[in-house]
Amino acid sequence: MILSQKLENFVLHCGEMGSRWGFNRTIGQMVGLLVISEQPLSANEIAEALRISRGNVSMGIKELQSWQLVKVIHVPGDRKEYYSPNGSIWDLANKVFEERRKREIDPTLTLLRDSIIEPAQSNEEAYAQEQMQQIHDLLETVTKWSAELQRLSPEQLQTLMKLGSSVSKVIDLKDKLLKK
Amino acid sequence: MILSQKLENFVLHCGEMGSRWGFNRTIGQMVGLLVISEQPLSANEIAEALRISRGNVSMGIKELQSWQLVKVIHVPGDRKEYYSPNGSIWDLANKVFEERRKREIDPTLTLLRDSIIEPAQSNEEAYAQEQMQQIHDLLETVTKWSAELQRLSPEQLQTLMKLGSSVSKVIDLKDKLLKK
DNA sequence: ATTGATTTTCAAATTATATTGAAACTTTAA
């Protein structure tokens, strides 16, 4: 398993980006590699292609499974396990978002709610609570909104995004219609 | 400068989250601290509140300035510099998004375009390029869309987000109107 | 220009994170 220059570049880039998306370099590379491989890959093939240890691959796969980003494939008559991305590019992106929401946004919302609910002990705290309320509202709006978007069919989503700046026109339109 | 338990909790939490948002723990804490402080803080106050070295604060401030997240305030008759968040919570969130787009999405789009444009050298590469095209399209759609949203007035944005589930109704509406 | 207050820099030390590889474990075919 040896990658052409072009493919290697892509995989390395995924490594760099991987850390931004919530996992480490190696795991980013693994996702990149799996995504551009038409055939499912065995752990050994992954280790060879990325020049990392077998144990590292095993841990990476485990992590990716916890994110639901890979699926295991069994080939009849072959004892090895093969791995593939779990869904389309869109599915994968969605899963990453969803998982990050669970790991990052939700705990933050909980902390903010807990902090805001109990009365301020000082002017300092009162101001802090106002700010926390702002953050809370922002996070909640964004969360709800993204949940709504996920509920739309891909076609509806396409339509909506293609509306682009004319979204504002539609909003105005809606206002007028509702007033009647 | 000593924080109450509640405020300290919040600041520590910002530290945990900080790394998810593109900077390190200390810098996350600094943002948290500045956001809940009504008054601008001096570097020494920050160092004391977070129990970190003066040098660390200096580097953190520099980093936050490169993200445009803090502004410097000069108090007449005082030689120290004081720091405050650069805008509302909403402004800050926007700046983080914008900056991450520049640092992460844009370079990825460039790499993908470069890879896709030159002809595939093998079947392997052909498949990889199809996948890269998918990623490219997704990133581009999301980027354009978020640029559109940023162009809307805060009120329009509010309206749009509050539409919630009725977004799909608006889309349907638009379809019908266009057909006429 | 000098001084003292303040900020910045950066090499060294510390801390945190990722990786290896050998041993333990699991699985399956004979």
Add this chain to the structure above:
DNA sequence: TTAAAGTTTCAATATAATTTGAAAATCAAT
């Protein structure tokens, strides 16, 4: 049941990121 093929685990190691603090640089008032 055994043994070979495969996978996982985790202590030790290697690598990377963060933090400190003392020295250098900057700044502003005299």
